[in-house]
Amino acid sequence: MSAPLLIIAAGGTGGHMFPAQALAEAMLAKGWRVKLSTDARGARYAGGFPDAVEVNVVGSATFARGGILQKFVVPFRILTGIAAAKWRMIKDRPTVVVGFGGYPAIPAMSAAWVLRLPRMIHEQNGVLGRVNQLFAKRVNRIACGTWPTELPRGVEGVHTGNPVRAAVLEQAGSPYIAPGDYPMSILILGGSQGARVMSDIVPPAIAALPEHIRRRVRVAQQARPEDMKRVTDYYESELLTAEVETFFEDVPRRMADAQLVISRSGASTVADVSVVGRPTIWVPYAGAIRDEQTANARQMVEAGAAVLMQEDTFEVAPLTAKLTELLSDEAGMMKMAQAALACGVPDATERLVKEVESLAEGQQK
Numbered sequence: 001m002s003a004p005l006l007i008i009a010a011g012g013t014g015g016h017m018f019p020a021q022a023l024a025e026a027m028l029a030k031g032w033r034v035k036l037s038t039d040a041r042g043a044r045y046a047g048g049f050p051d052a053v054e055v056n057v058v059g060s061a062t063f064a065r066g067g068i069l070q071k072f073v074v075p076f077r078i079l080t081g082i083a084a085a086k087w088r089m090i091k092d093r094p095t096v097v098v099g100f101g102g103y104p105a106i107p108a109m110s111a112a113w114v115l116r117l118p119r120m121i122h123e124q125n126g127v128l129g130r131v132n133q134l135f136a137k138r139v140n141r142i143a144c145g146t147w148p149t150e151l152p153r154g155v156e157g158v159h160t161g162n163p164v165r166a167a168v169l170e171q172a173g174s175p176y177i178a179p180g181d182y183p184m185s186i187l188i189l190g191g192s193q194g195a196r197v198m199s200d201i202v203p204p205a206i207a208a209l210p211e212h213i214r215r216r217v218r219v220a221q222q223a224r225p226e227d228m229k230r231v232t233d234y235y236e237s238e239l240l241t242a243e244v245e246t247f248f249e250d251v252p253r254r255m256a257d258a259q260l261v262i263s264r265s266g267a268s269t270v271a272d273v274s275v276v277g278r279p280t281i282w283v284p285y286a287g288a289i290r291d292e293q294t295a296n297a298r299q300m301v302e303a304g305a306a307v308l309m310q311e312d313t314f315e316v317a318p319l320t321a322k323l324t325e326l327l328s329d330e331a332g333m334m335k336m337a338q339a340a341l342a343c344g345v346p347d348a349t350e351r352l353v354k355e356v357e358s359l360a361e362g363q364q365k
Contacts, residue, residue, distance in 0.1 A: 004095035004360060005033045008053075009109050011102015011131075012042040015124050015267060019145065020100045022163035022349045023122075024053050027356065035094075037085055037108035058084045058107040081107030082114075089115055095360045098122060099139075101129045113138045118359040122352065123149055124162050124267040126295025140362075143355055145348070146267055146296050160352050161345025162271035167252040171276050172346045174256035176337035178330040181216070186323075187254050188221035189263035197283070197311060199227040202262060205319035207238040213327050214240070220254055222247060252276065259333065260326060265297040271348070274300060277341030279333050281322065286311035305340035 006027050010020040024034045028050055035054045036046055043057050058081035085107040089097075097112035099105040099121045109131075112119040119139045121132045126146040128136060136142060136152050144151075145162035186206065190198040198221070206217060219242035223231045228244060235242035248254055255261060255276045263269055265282040273280050280300065284293035300306040307322060326333060345351070 003031055003033045005035065005092060006356060007035050007037055007089070007094040007097045007108055007112070008100065009037045009097065009105035009107070009112075010042060010100040011038065011104045012045045013102060016100045016102045016105075017042070017045050017048070018165075018268060019122055019124060019163045019348075019352070020098075021049050023098065023352050023356070024049055026349050026353045028052050030353070032095075037105070039081070039104035042102065042104040056085070056088060058082075058104075078106055078110075082110045086111035086114060089117065093117070096120065096356050098356060099132065099135060100124075101132045103131060105131055106134075109135050109139075118362065120355060120359060122160070123157075125290075125292035126150060126267075126298060127290040127292040128152075129290075129292075140359055141355055143352055146270065147299055150295060158355060159345075160355060161348030162267055163349040163352065164268075164271050164275050164346070165252070167250075168255075168272045168275055169346060171252045171256040172344070173275075173277055173341055176277060176334065177259065178334045178337070179259050179327045180330055183218050184213075184216050184259045184327060185218045185220065185254075185257050187251075187258040187261045187263075188219065189251070189261065189269060190222045190224065195222070195224050195264075196227060197314060198262070199223045199231045201314055201316055201319060203231055203234045203238075203240075203242075205316045205323060207234075207240060208316065208320040209323060209327075213324060217241070217327075219243070220248065220258075221245075260323075265293040267292075267296050270296045270300065271345070274305070274340050274344035275346050277337050277344060279326065279336035279340060280306040281319075281326075282306050282308050283311055283314050284308070300340060300343050303339045303343050305336050305343055 008020045010016045027034050035056055037056045040057055043055055046055050089111050097117050097119045099109040120141040121135055121139050122143040123132045124145040127150045136155050142157040143160040144157040147159040149157055151157050188198055188202050221244050223244050225246050232244045261278050261280045265284050282297040297308055301308045
């Protein structure tokens with residue numbers, strides 16, 4: 001008898017592919033076979049998956065890009081992809097199919113629905129993405145990475161959390177040193193989209209801090225390549241100690257060392273910060289179509305672990321005032337760190353595995 005088969009359907013962004021990869025690794029370790037169903041673009045992002053994962057490329061497309069002609073052929077590409085995915089599932093029937101969102105997930109999830117196979121979706125954000133919204137009422141279970149997640153009326157979800165990297169788990173619950181009369185680290189993570197606002201607002205806000213705080217601050221800031229020089233030059237001109245890079249390879253360690261994090265509230269970043277347990281100022285990306293980054297931050301904000309500053313009011317003077325307040329409140333920051341840790345789900349991968357196994361057991365009964 002062959003090992004049970006898990007088919008993972010996922011798109012090409014890191015937000016979709018990372019939790020998919022985490023689940024794939026865990027299920028392989030449990031003796032399952034795993035296949036990844038994605039499109040040609042998604043396959044280019046599948047390099048991190050174990051070699052044991054078979055990658056099946058199926059046709060898919062989105063109406064969000066391209067001209068009129070490209071939009072015209074979208075339905076035909078999707079239907080062709082569904083047919084191919086269905087044929088593969090008939091030849092090698094999966095035990096469970098799990099979708100992680102993104103248009104490349106449509107063919108496999110549609111085929112699983114047509115064949116009435118046990119199926120589940122995992123949503124990373126606090127608001128369902130378009131594809132997961134499409135399948136929300138057509139699956140047996142919805143695993144939610146962010147809690148609470150906004151779901152359609154009558155639909156319930158299971159809080160599994162978002163899987164985090166091994167490097168983050170190594171820093172899980174690292175002891176927090178509250179602000180005091182010694183060097184204090186502020187970590188600024190811009191995110192890939194709209195990160196310029198961090199370069200525009202954060203440096204002058206830190207420079208305007210009261211001198212007794214400012215002289216103790218140490219900054220580590222991610223900036224877009226085109227902003228690197230001006231941000232670096234500004235910190236140097238203000239005689240502030242700062243490391244400015246386009247990307248930090250050791251973000252989990254820097255989180256553990258930080259007294260405060262300022263960041264976009266992407267789902268994976270929220271998961272990382274809560275697992276490490278650090279006070280945060282979240283600045284949701286204003287261009288997010290469904291305002292999912294505000295939803296992502298909600299649990300930590302309501303728990304008293306974070307401050308929310310919307311982009312339209314994210315200005316130098318208010319940020320300086322908030323930084324002064326936070327960095328002057330040792331007891332308050334310690335409570336924020338503890339509250340952040342309480343929001344973390346370090347065993348998110350294990351929770352996802354249990355949901356898959358539960359669906360498989362239900363099929364066997």
